[in-house]
Amino acid sequence: MARIYNFSAGPSMLPEAVLLQAQREMLDWQGSGMSVMEMSHRGKHFMAIAEQMKADLIELLAVPAGYQVLFLQGGATAQFAMIPQNILNGKTKACYVNTGAWSTAAIKEAGKYCEVQIAASAEAASFTTIPAYADWQIDSGAAYLHYTSNETIHGVEFNDVPQVGELPLVCDMSSNILSRPVDVSRYGIIYAGTQKNMGPSGVTVVIVRDDLVGLETKNTPAVFSYAQQAKADSMLNTPATYNWYLLGLTLQWLKGEGGVGAIEQRNIRKAGKLYDAIDNSSLYRNPVDKAYRSRMNVPFVLSDPALDKEFLALAERNGLSTLAGHRSVGGMRASIYNAMPEAGVDALIAFMAEFERTH
Ligand code: PLP
Numbered sequence: 207m208a209r210i211y212n213f214s215a216g217p218s219m220l221p222e223a224v225l226l227q228a229q230r231e232m233l234d235w236q237g238s239g240m241s242v243m244e245m246s247h248r249g250k251h252f253m254a255i256a257e258q259m260k261a262d263l264i265e266l267l268a269v270p271a272g273y274q275v276l277f278l279q280g281g282a283t284a285q286f287a288m289i290p291q292n293i294l295n296g297k298t299k300a301c302y303v304n305t306g307a308w309s310t311a312a313i314k315e316a317g318k319y320c321e322v323q324i325a326a327s328a329e330a331a332s333f334t335t336i337p338a339y340a341d342w343q344i345d346s347g348a349a350y351l352h353y354t355s356n357e358t359i360h361g362v363e364f365n366d367v368p369q370v371g372e373l374p375l376v377c378d379m380s381s382n383i384l385s386r387p388v389d390v391s392r393y394g395i396i397y398a399g400t401q402k403n404m405g406p407s408g409v410t411v412v413i414v415r416d417d418l419v420g421l422e423t424k425n426t427p428a429v430f431s432y433a434q435q436a437k438a439d440s441m442l443n444t445p446a447t448y449n450w451y452l453l454g455l456t457l458q459w460l461k462g463e464g465g466v467g468a469i470e471q472r473n474i475r476k477a478g479k480l481y482d483a484i485d486n487s488s489l490y491r492n493p494v495d496k497a498y499r500s501r502m503n504v505p506f507v508l509s510d511p512a513l514d515k516e517f518l519a520l521a522e523r524n525g526l527s528t529l530a531g532h533r534s535v536g537g538m539r540a541s542i543y544n545a546m547p548e549a550g551v552d553a554l555i556a557f558m559a560e561f562e563r564t565h
Pocket residue numbers: 215216280281282283284308354356357358359378379380381399
């Protein structure tokens with residue numbers, strides 16, 4: 207059976223090598239006589255898998271000493287609530303930057319726990335840009351500043367770490383983690399669901415600086431406490447063992463590809479050629495400010511929306527799948543995470559050119 211190019215925003219394509227290795231090891235993981243799915247999370251086999259996975263993530267992201275690296279459940283959505291529960295530390299306010307649908311979701315959830323100050327918002331610009339740092343309104347009495355480094359739906363990405371003064375910086379990196387090098391030491395918390403660049407869904411990576419661990423409110427549920435999860439090595443309850451294993455295989459693959467620096471070069475090439483194709487056409491258009499265009503999620507609209515349905519149907523028939531934009535914004539979106547081969551982007555570009563020629 208031929209595999210398609212799947213442009214889904216997540217869960218999304220996994221490297222074929224990861225899927226094949228999982229298949230090979232399905233019934234008998236490395237002579238253990240069992241599937242990883244069947245292993246006790248406290249047994250020696252799974253402990254070895256977990257330790258390697260964590261070490262690989264620390265290596266790939268160059269996480270410095272002084273951080274806890276946690277593997278939790280509940281997705282990035284659970285972090286929207288866990289962050290205020292864990293680090294408000296008696297303060298009543300947090301600052302949030304609103305650059306799109308995912309920031310908006312984080313803001314809504316945080317509002318249940320504290321006053322949210324919108325430090326900056328691109329809503330008036332329909333989330334097609336990032337407000338200049340100089341205009342951000344930051345309250346130094348707030349507990350932290352939260353932003354979303356890549357807006358998966360709107361296709362807007364930060365190219366650097368915001369300069370924000372002294373507040374702990376908290377970042378939702380769900381859709382661009384491991385796609386480019388990042389200076390972890392600049393952050394209080396980095397969190398990301400695994401289902402885009404790190405494996406299938408079911409695990410949330412949370413990297414939290416030690417001084418932000420142990421500040422949770424008294425009634426924080428145990429599984430939502432960074433301190434308790436850190437103490438239990440993210441095994442306060444039974445972890446999503448098979449997903450940890452697949453995350454580990456994906457990290458091994460990334461190391462084999464040359465790591466984050468090497469994948470960044472490929473991501474720059476992939477996104478660059480797709481944006482060029484869009485910009486050089488008269489049928490397609492990307493609405494995002496060129497300085498902040500996402501390398502991971504490339505939204506585009508057709509100048510005649512009446513062609514949308516046909517575009518999608520024909521693309522599907524050509525093995526180019528899940529190109530519809532998010533239902534909230536419409537149009538198209540090509541998500542081209544680490545595991546999308548460059549050949550997949552080339553195939554999409556060729557298809558788009560042919561569609562334009564014939565329509
Ligand atoms: N944040 C961003 C940037 C996302 O792209 C997503 C999901 O696509 C989420 C948060 C929510 O993640 P989850 O569904 O894993 O909770």
